[in-house]
Amino acid sequence: EDKVVQSPLSLVVHEGDTVTLNCSYEVTNFRSLLWYKQEKKAPTFLFMLTSSGIEKKSGRLSSILDKKELFSILNITATQTGDSAVYLCAGSSGNTPLVFGKGTRLSVIA
């Protein structure tokens, strides 16, 4: 059975800290890994990763995929209170819907 495991489940940091969120996956015929940010209701898309070792960046957020170790990380530098959210990781085989992890709840305190 396909599964995605995220760690830690929750994290509290101070503004300005750098955080690393982890995602491991077991997805049959894996094609891509996606990261979402969920603040109040709907998840919003952050990154889609398909190739190993190529970092994707968007402002203070970056992510990288390791297809050999079946692992991805999401880094957030210089965290702000607005980064407080649940970060979801999902695996895709392309032919079946996304398999989501439980998420990491990040709290950034001033």
Place this chain on the structure above:
Amino acid sequence: ETGVTQTPRHLVMGMTNKKSLKCEQHLGHNAMYWYKQSAKKPLELMFVYNFKEQTENNSVPSRFSPECPNSSHLFLHLHTLQPEDSALYLCASSQDQGQASYEQYFGPGTRLTVT
């Protein structure tokens, strides 16, 4: 504002009621999805429609009944629900379920409370 809208945003219903959740996407996508999000659980896929045809029913109880009249609209009909069905119900759409890699766009969700 995303290209996927859901109504109502909040719903409280008794166990004997019948109600429907509506989802509409304005993105020209061909695949639509219903997810259930309960506290402390991963997002659970419920149903998938691709080009209006149901392609996946993830062992969902029959008290949840989906309907997809066209590629832009998706409904979830609810009847005789249980309190444990209280959750956030999210609708999503994607270009095509069959693509090698795709991105799903989510609606804001309907917060359902069953009393």
